[in-house]
Amino acid sequence: MRATFMYGPGDVRVENAPDPVLREPTDAVVRIVRSCVCGSDLHPYHSMPAAEQGTPMGHEFLGVVADLGSEVSGLRRGDLVVAPFAYADNTCEFCREGLHTSCPNGGFWAAGDVGGAQAEAIRVPQAQGTLVALPGVEEDSALLPSLLTLADVYGTGYHAAKQARVRHGMTVTVIGDGAVGLLAVLSARQLGAERVILMGRHKDRTDLGREFGATDVVAARGEEGIAAVRELTGGRGTHAVLEAVGHLPAYEQAVGVVRPGGVISRVGVPQYEEAPIGFGSLFGPNITLTGGPAPVRAYLETLLPAVLDGTVEPGKVFDLTIDLDQTPDGYRAMDQRESLKTLIRL
């Protein structure tokens, strides 16, 4: 099959690779129908050490079940399925708590002996717990882009809002106008937020944010951006701040706009380890810091119906569609901000 590998900064290649096969009786093999490039794929695209051996890429996909291990029930060959960006057994104590990203039998795509999703096919460990069938959806359905967001960006935006305890009538700040930030806007509105202030500086993206329900847009960053949000909120800041970037300045911005007693909920993968959390930042004003890799599997059934009936269209974050062999162009387009999020059609 063809599959995508990264060899170093800016060096993405689509190459021939062995077809995936079942290894465990709990596995499935899925022929991929749609995949995409994630904002988080750009972190290694900027900074990974160059290597002789390529790293498989991609963690978002939907596709058709091609093969099933003997212990997988509830799925059939030919089912169209979507997968969360982390596989999990969906039965352990962590999964039962909705924390599938900490499943002891789970893991991440494109790691260890599991391949990446920017490929023609993939081996799926813990298939029964991981894959969610999409009955009635055809392989060429116009819903596929929106359904694919359930693999990561929509569930991740939703996790940010859930962890921040967004509820009816609240004012919420969202930091970042990438796909996750925009879908955090959508999620905050779904959870009842009355006012959503979107901090982002790309007008085409913040316009989509407004379509998803943002009531205010702040293009300024740093101290100026913080001052603007404070001015919009009577000087106080907002109870919930959803941080969908992952760089330290975005965290500092979150600390600047959160209201005393409020919550900073991070879903942008932190590109730092140490940061201020003492009396002058989090402790003095009783700020709660939460978030992490989203257990999107936990939210799939919750978010699916409104996607299927067209109430929400999270797939609007895709503004470029390419073939698998064009994947390096997709990375380039997203890196140069020519594309918000690039869909790979197989």
Add this chain to the structure above:
Amino acid sequence: MRATFMYGPGDVRVENAPDPVLREPTDAVVRIVRSCVCGSDLHPYHSMPAAEQGTPMGHEFLGVVADLGSEVSGLRRGDLVVAPFAYADNTCEFCREGLHTSCPNGGFWAAGDVGGAQAEAIRVPQAQGTLVALPGVEEDSALLPSLLTLADVYGTGYHAAKQARVRHGMTVTVIGDGAVGLLAVLSARQLGAERVILMGRHKDRTDLGREFGATDVVAARGEEGIAAVRELTGGRGTHAVLEAVGHLPAYEQAVGVVRPGGVISRVGVPQYEEAPIGFGSLFGPNITLTGGPAPVRAYLETLLPAVLDGTVEPGKVFDLTIDLDQTPDGYRAMDQRESLKTLIRL
């Protein structure tokens, strides 16, 4: 009157000072009956820069209303009252949310033009919102030590447990065997915790912790202590970790013993500003970090009945009683760990 001032590390003096008087119509003046030395008073006792001018000390007191401003209602001269460690109007939007420590009309004792509580008397701003009357309690009641803990250490331990969302059946780790840590044990049990692991290495203190409901004691610290808690919890750590120390190693210990998806609730005043919060510490396992200065005023009415009827005896944390003029000895005794918490009787 006589009042306590700190001039530098280890330099505490009780001196003559002007009697406090009403300044605002919302003020009261309280003649202090009981005060005490706080673990947090030891931070400046170790590290404050020496100064010509003394800093007033003390933020915990109960006493008798001696004078009342014209706009204070609900209180009378002669009332025995207890005060939280932060004064507040108890009517603003922050106070209504239970976040009295962020009241825009509030503040802290021994700061600005408000005196300290290790003194014969104190001016109380926002008296109506701040002071809680203790009807039926006599000035020489045996309940006074327990009632005094409502000013800070009991409410602070309770805040740690509340913010960690301790609930029925939970396993909780408490880090620190000072007065706040021990009362965090008591609070966790009151909120229904089934198992409380107390990390502390002073046997007399952890014995009191067992009396307050600790089911396990871990004397080891650092990696060894973390391993011991993990062994007690099937390798997983605990959902709630209450951090009642404030030094960086205690935070690192909290990160080490918290379960994925769990909460670290800090009430020890952080003696650091930067700390690890990235993928390898909080983000990857979806850990929530919360806590701050406790809005003890918010908890006073909740905690008072069980103190008044003797169901709980948080006053057991006091193991040394002194007169006001002996206050420097109280600091010394607490600093040298001869006293867990020192009561000042006036």
